[in-house]
Amino acid sequence: MEQQYVKYKVNDRIATITLNRPEKRNALNAQVVTELKNAFTEAANDAEAKVIVLAAEGDAFCAGADLAYLQSLQKNTYEENLEDSSHLKELFHQIYTHPKVVIAKIQGHAIAGGSGLATVCDYSFTVPKAMFGYTEVRIGFIPAIVMVFLLRKIGEGKSKELLLSGELIDAERAVSMGLINNVVEADLLDQAVQEFADRLVKKNSGQSMTYTKQMIASVQEMSLEAGLDFAAAQNAKARASEDCQKGIGAFLNKEKPTW
Known part of the structure; x- marks a missing residue:
C-alpha cells in the first residue's frame, strides 16, 4: 500500500512504522492518522511481524495536531468534528489494544498528540533532549482523548499535573512520572530499541x-x-x-x- 506520510517495513520479525512528515515535525492530520491506522492494521495481519517499533523521521517525534488543519476544522459542524475526533480515538485505541507489543522510539520532542502516541505504546525509549507535554490548554483546546489513557498509565495526580498545567517536562522527569520507560543517549537509541525488540522476539x-x-x-x-x-x-x-x-x-x- 503506497503511503505518503507513514512508512512500513519488517526486518527480523520487527515491524517498523515510521512517521515521515519531518518538514511539519510529523504533525497529525486526517491523512497521517489514516496512514498510521493502515500501518498498524498491516502489522496486525503480518505473520512476519512479532513486535512493532513506532519511530519518526527528523528532529521531532511528533508535534501533535497540525494546527493549520485544526484551524480548518473550526468551520465544521459538530457531527463533522466528532467524526474527525473519532478518527484519532480509533488510532489510539488501536495501538493500546493492538495484538502485538508496540515500542515507541522517540528521537525528539513529543508534544500534545505526540505525547499521546507515546502514552498508548507499551514501551518507550527516548533521548535526553526530548521534551514531553500536553499543551492543549495553552491554545484553548483540551487533551480529551489521551486523558483516558494517561489516567490509566500514571494515575490521577500526575495526570492533573501534566494536563492542567500544559507544561513541558524533560525525558528524565517523564521517566520518573511513569510516562516513558527508558532514556538513552541519542547515538545509542537505535541499538537500545533493536536489542530490546530482539529480546521480546526471541525469548517471549x-x-x-x-x-x-x-x-x-x-x-x-x-x-x-x-x-x-x-x-x-x-x-x-x-x-x-x-x-x-x-x-x-x-x-x-x-x-x-x-x-
Missing part, C-alpha cells in the same frame, strides 16, 4: 504477550471479583494453548523454546 511467546496485553487493557474496567473470574478463565485457556505446552515441555526437557 507472541501468543502470551498478546493475551497479557489484552488482559491489561480489560481488567482495569472490571470489579475485583469480575477481574479475578476473567483472569481465572484466561489462565485456564492459556494452559491448553500450543505455546504453553511447547514452553513447559521445553523447560522440563531443559531446552530453550524457539519462538
Whole structure:
C-alpha cells in the first residue's frame, strides 16, 4: 500500500512504522492518522511481524495536531468534528489494544498528540533532549482523548499535573512520572530499541504477550471479583494453548523454546 506520510517495513520479525512528515515535525492530520491506522492494521495481519517499533523521521517525534488543519476544522459542524475526533480515538485505541507489543522510539520532542502516541505504546525509549507535554490548554483546546489513557498509565495526580498545567517536562522527569520507560543517549537509541525488540522476539511467546496485553487493557474496567473470574478463565485457556505446552515441555526437557 503506497503511503505518503507513514512508512512500513519488517526486518527480523520487527515491524517498523515510521512517521515521515519531518518538514511539519510529523504533525497529525486526517491523512497521517489514516496512514498510521493502515500501518498498524498491516502489522496486525503480518505473520512476519512479532513486535512493532513506532519511530519518526527528523528532529521531532511528533508535534501533535497540525494546527493549520485544526484551524480548518473550526468551520465544521459538530457531527463533522466528532467524526474527525473519532478518527484519532480509533488510532489510539488501536495501538493500546493492538495484538502485538508496540515500542515507541522517540528521537525528539513529543508534544500534545505526540505525547499521546507515546502514552498508548507499551514501551518507550527516548533521548535526553526530548521534551514531553500536553499543551492543549495553552491554545484553548483540551487533551480529551489521551486523558483516558494517561489516567490509566500514571494515575490521577500526575495526570492533573501534566494536563492542567500544559507544561513541558524533560525525558528524565517523564521517566520518573511513569510516562516513558527508558532514556538513552541519542547515538545509542537505535541499538537500545533493536536489542530490546530482539529480546521480546526471541525469548517471549507472541501468543502470551498478546493475551497479557489484552488482559491489561480489560481488567482495569472490571470489579475485583469480575477481574479475578476473567483472569481465572484466561489462565485456564492459556494452559491448553500450543505455546504453553511447547514452553513447559521445553523447560522440563531443559531446552530453550524457539519462538
